[in-house]
Amino acid sequence: MKQNALLVGVNLKNQKDFANSMEELFNLADSCDIDVVGKVTQKLNRVNKSHYLGKGKVTELLILLHEKNTNMVIFNDELSPSQVRNLEATLKCRVIDRTILILDIFALRAKTREAQLQVEVTKLQYMLPRLIGFGESSGQKGSGESNKNSGSGETKQELNRRKIENRVIGLNQELETLVSQRQNQRKKRKKMEIPVIALVGYTNAGKSSIMNAMMNLFNGSIDKQVFEKDMLFATLETSVRSIKFPDNKSFLLTDTVGFISKLPHQLVKAFRSTLEEVSEADLLIHVVDYSNPYYKQQVEVTTDTLKELGVNNIPVIYAYNKTDLIDNEDSKEEEKEDVCVYISAKEKVGIDKLVNAIYQKVFTKYINCDMLIPYGKENIISYLHDNANVKSTIYEGNGILISMQCKRVDYERYKKYAN
Missing domain, CATH: 1.10.287 (Helix Hairpins)
Known part of the structure; x- marks a missing residue:
């Protein structure tokens, strides 16, 4: 049986993202299959220590509860234990906050x-x-x-x-x-010196869609695709996929859990071990839902959360996703970031630009060289054809001359054959 609830939020000191935060709360409730039947908001300079809301608003909320015939209230901020007790005693209904709502979603999706x-x-x-x-x-x-x-x-x-x-x-x-x-x-x-690239960003920005688009283009393996859906926190598990470009340059692409404003600190701490994949990555692709009117605030939330995780000094590509949902393409403003690309993972638009940006940032430790591999070492020849960008192969009297671009670790392994 579907539950219904009233949403409650306090706009402290005219927060610029308050409307967006309340909309997110609505979406979080919907993700838990809770039907929202109304909302109560109040502007305050500070929250009421005992009941979060002012006394008059609590009375208004009590009347609305009876009118809407509902027995649940969801608050947009984390409530203290005493606030929960006081509110439940006054309202005679179940009181939960944004934190427990997010935890319930994580429990459902894990x-x-x-x-x-x-x-x-x-x-x-x-x-x-x-x-x-x-x-x-x-x-x-x-x-x-x-x-x-x-x-x-x-x-x-x-x-x-x-x-x-x-x-x-x-x-x-x-x-x-x-x-x-x-x-x-x-x-x-x-x-093995395999570069690791981590997809980071706000929840539902399209990280999993980008991973699947890359898999389709370069791996062609449907069974290796990750789950993607237009909903909050569709992905909780850290998925790692190997991507190999046509020139045999390869990397590991990591899809991570998305962030959200007011993400419970305890949750960030609990997922710290999983998110270590991000802190040890060679490159971050910060995926942004460019169609969201609050995308700049979402970028700030993601950046602040990464700082909390101790993620510093890692190169970043900003991938402004969902451009297919933008009415006027000419309205794109110039972003301040050094490297940013505009894409639509769903429509496979702009992925080539993202790939070019990855080349510029990641594949810098490659060496152009010639190697003369003796006959009878076919295993080395086979390995290099699979893992290096072989430009030419010439059969000579004393061996096979290969001109290629390879990883430094492979050059060091076979440098005795360097010509």
Whole structure:
């Protein structure tokens, strides 16, 4: 049965992106299959410590709840445990905030064991300081029932807290094993000098669409495509695909979880091990939904989140995506970034420009050389044809002369044959 809810937001000091933030809250609710039946907003210089809203707005919200016949309210900011308790006591309905809504979406979308562990750890850590509030909203009897039961209520709460803390410890230990495996994979890639390019950006900007477009153009493998859909947080898992260009230059393309304004700090911390793929990348492709009127704010959110993750001094290509949804192509303004391309991953437009930008940024450690490979070393010949850009092959008396452009690591491996 589909739930319905009212949305509530406080516009603190005339925030420039408040309307966009409320629209995002609506989309987040929709992603959880919650039907939004109305909204209440208030302009304030600071939130009310006890009820988040002013007293008059709380009364207005209570009346609207009865009018709309709904029993859930979703707030646009993270509420304190006391605010949740006070609001539920006054409104006599379930009260949740933006943070728990995002966590619920992550829980629904998590498919891999690592993503499921990360989400569960975050939800449990979020619940710890809110045990009393959760107990009341789910109909459990707490210490407020009567003096006679107060001791047993507190004991139950302490027991629940201890269970959660032990569960978090166990989950983190399992996560550490998966993190170690991921680190070993990265070490192997570094040894092979395979460039790693990470797709980053706001949720639903089109990162997965770009990955699939590249796969279609250069790999032609449908079974290796990643899931893509026009919805928030369609991708939670970090997917890595090998892309090889016609001249045998190759790299690993990483699709990462998208960001959003007011992304819970606990969630960023929990996904830090997954997002380490970004911090150790050779190049970032910052995907921007150019059709979104708030795209500049979304760029800022992504940039700030990357800084929080300690991602610094990595070259960036800004890929302004969804240009097919822009009415007037001539209205494109010049962006300040050094390298930016305008594309439509869905329509496969501008991908060639993105590829050219990748060439300029990534494939700088290649060496032009000639090698004379002795007859009988066909395995070396085969390897170079698969992994280098062979420009010519001449059969001579004492071996096969290959003129090529190859990775530095391959040149060092076979430099004894250099001519």
